[in-house]
Amino acid sequence: MPANDRWSETGDVIENHKKPNYVDLEISHGMTLTHTGSNTTGSVVGFSQGQQVLLLDRFGQRQSFPAHDGAFLHKGQRVALRSGPSTAKASPTITASGAVAAEDTRAKVARASRIWVEGIHDAELVEKIWGDELRDAAIVVEPLHGADDLASAVQTFQPSGTRRLGVLLDHLVAGSKETRIAESVRSQHVLITGHPYVDIWMAISPATIGLDAWPSVPKGQPWKEGVLNRLGIRSEPREFWARVLDSVSDYRDLETPLVNAVERLLDFVIID
Numbered sequence: 225m226p227a228n229d230r231w232s233e234t235g236d237v238i239e240n241h242k243k244p245n246y247v248d249l250e251i252s253h254g255m256t257l258t259h260t261g262s263n264t265t266g267s268v269v270g271f272s273q274g275q276q277v278l279l280l281d282r283f284g285q286r287q288s289f290p291a292h293d294g295a296f297l298h299k300g301q302r303v304a305l306r307s308g309p310s311t312a313k314a315s316p317t318i319t320a321s322g323a324v325a326a327e328d329t330r331a332k333v334a335r336a337s338r339i340w341v342e343g344i345h346d347a348e349l350v351e352k353i354w355g356d357e358l359r360d361a362a363i364v365v366e367p368l369h370g371a372d373d374l375a376s377a378v379q380t381f382q383p384s385g386t387r388r389l390g391v392l393l394d395h396l397v398a399g400s401k402e403t404r405i406a407e408s409v410r411s412q413h414v415l416i417t418g419h420p421y422v423d424i425w426m427a428i429s430p431a432t433i434g435l436d437a438w439p440s441v442p443k444g445q446p447w448k449e450g451v452l453n454r455l456g457i458r459s460e461p462r463e464f465w466a467r468v469l470d471s472v473s474d475y476r477d478l479e480t481p482l483v484n485a486v487e488r489l490l491d492f493v494i495i496d
Contacts, residue, residue, distance in 0.1 A: 390489035
């Protein structure tokens with residue numbers, strides 16, 4: 225008889241169904257979690273113990289879920305989410321971007337100005353590092369899902385002195401398609417910045433995930449799939465990305481060109 229079973233008065237074995245033991249996990253802003261019921265993976269942007277968890281999913285949408293023990297996976301393991309220890313602030317809190325956190329955390333009405341990025345992964349990374357500043361400034365980040373129609377999208381947006389637009393592009397180097405797209409947009413109320421990497425993954429320091437360098441993928445091949453093949457990883461890009469994003473703690477895990485590009489956009493769209 226299994227050690228955890230017990231005998232009834234009639235001599236029959238009664239299974240002892242113990243409450244599952246989940247690993248306690250101290251939750252933190254930007255942590256990547258997967259909600260088991262809906263299979264939603266996202267970054268933590270809000271949490272109240274025993275009540276709700278607010279995730280920013282891969283589509284740039286915020287979704288709220290009950291914070292039940294075992295309802296979430298962290299690095300493949302079911303966990304019981306817990307708030308961090310309550311301690312007095314001996315010094316100002318520093319955000320993931322290296323800024324001093326604002327004391328006023330009340331919800332604010334979003335400004336008309338926006339920051340556009342090329343895709344969901346870009347949006348998730350920007351939210352994880354600069355989310356505190358974005359919420360304090362009431363600036364929304366929106367994924368473009370590709371920049372080919374950027375000029376027409378900008379025209380539709382109708383930027384102005386009180387409605388500025390910042391755009392973050394991948395592979396913004398001389399002669400690239402992205403550079404030609406950027407040059408087609410001419411407005412004093414639009415700022416386009418970018419980084420030199422083919423994909424936002426490369427803007428994360430490879431040492432952050434234990435690599436010496438990101439693999440080289442021949443031109444013309446799907447870059448994300450090519451990276452996974454060369455690393456011998458048998459998973460979908462979104463699954464690998466969730467692990468990569470979870471490894472990023474703050475701006476020091478990013479390459480300098482990306483950090484500089486995003487900081488310029490923030491300075492531009494925040495209108496006092």
